[in-house]
Amino acid sequence: MAFVPPARHLLRAKDVADGHYNEPLGVDDLAGAAGLSRAHFSREFRRAFGESPHAYLLTRRLERAAALLRSTDRTVADICFAVGLKSVGSFTTSFTRTYGRPPTAYRAEFPPASQHALIPACVLRAYGRPQHRTFREDSRLDPA
Amino acid sequence: MIKIANAQLWVHDQDEALAFYTEKVGMEVRADVTLPEMDSFRWLTVGLPGQDDVSIVLMAIPGPPVMDAETREQVRNLMGKGFAGTIFLTTDDCHASYEELKGRGVDFVEEPEERPYGIDSSFRDPSGNHIRLTQVRELAAL
Numbered sequence: 672m673a674f675v676p677p678a679r680h681l682l683r684a685k686d687v688a689d690g691h692y693n694e695p696l697g698v699d700d701l702a703g704a705a706g707l708s709r710a711h712f713s714r715e716f717r718r719a720f721g722e723s724p725h726a727y728l729l730t731r732r733l734e735r736a737a738a739l740l741r742s743t744d745r746t747v748a749d750i751c752f753a754v755g756l757k758s759v760g761s762f763t764t765s766f767t768r769t770y771g772r773p774p775t776a777y778r779a780e781f782p783p784a785s786q787h788a789l790i791p792a793c794v795l796r797a798y799g800r801p802q803h804r805t806f807r808e809d810s811r812l813d814p815a
Numbered sequence: 816m817i818k819i820a821n822a823q824l825w826v827h828d829q830d831e832a833l834a835f836y837t838e839k840v841g842m843e844v845r846a847d848v849t850l851p852e853m854d855s856f857r858w859l860t861v862g863l864p865g866q867d868d869v870s871i872v873l874m875a876i877p878g879p880p881v882m883d884a885e886t887r888e889q890v891r892n893l894m895g896k897g898f899a900g901t902i903f904l905t906t907d908d909c910h911a912s913y914e915e916l917k918g919r920g921v922d923f924v925e926e927p928e929e930r931p932y933g934i935d936s937s938f939r940d941p942s943g944n945h946i947r948l949t950q951v952r953e954l955a956a957l
Contacts, residue, residue, distance in 0.1 A: 676894060676895030677892075677895060678892060678895035679895045682895060682896055682897045682939075682943055689925065690924045720896065791935065791949065792930050792935045792937075792947075792949075793901070
């Protein structure tokens, strides 16, 4: 039987976030993919990857939203729903906190997609994903 | 002239990796040699039909004295977290290749999606290595 290291089930959950961020997916679903209770999962995920699953999923979505803002002319609301978020108000708040300016201002600063180099998606996703920023929510939102 | 001949991936189990890459991904065995005089070291390489000069080495994680127990554990943990290795494959038809591999039991992480540079998808091998399958758009079309 093949050796399975302890973090592999957490990677499965991280892969679900990467592959299905555009669906109505939450930390409970990721915990389910790892086969763990939510609290235990959040703790283990943070230990393995250095951030909470909530923060990972949110920044994954924000990175995709930023890419869509740069490369398409879709509306901010449309992009918010396209990356799996449900509230345009929360999206704008999270985006502004993360990128330092609102979605429309961010879009105005970047040229269209055709000028981008041929860089593989995983590289852009991994290196373009923003650092999670909070004001003081950390302790409240992330019990784990 | 310098060329790429082999690139190496760590695998947890060479038999399992061999079955995955040949039966599911569609690769062929290039070399499968076990050396009794070297503690049964197994040199195992696979590659894609039609591209004879580039192979992937499916390397078992060695124990001491090649790799001390702590390092071995670190490598295993990195693999478990998905940060050990990546292979970038290209195809002339991402959707068709996706269906073909999926039909043979490959569990995709990302289904084919449009990107500025082409159509991209990804899956993992049984050891957690990250494999991308991309249909690169012609530069002229950009």
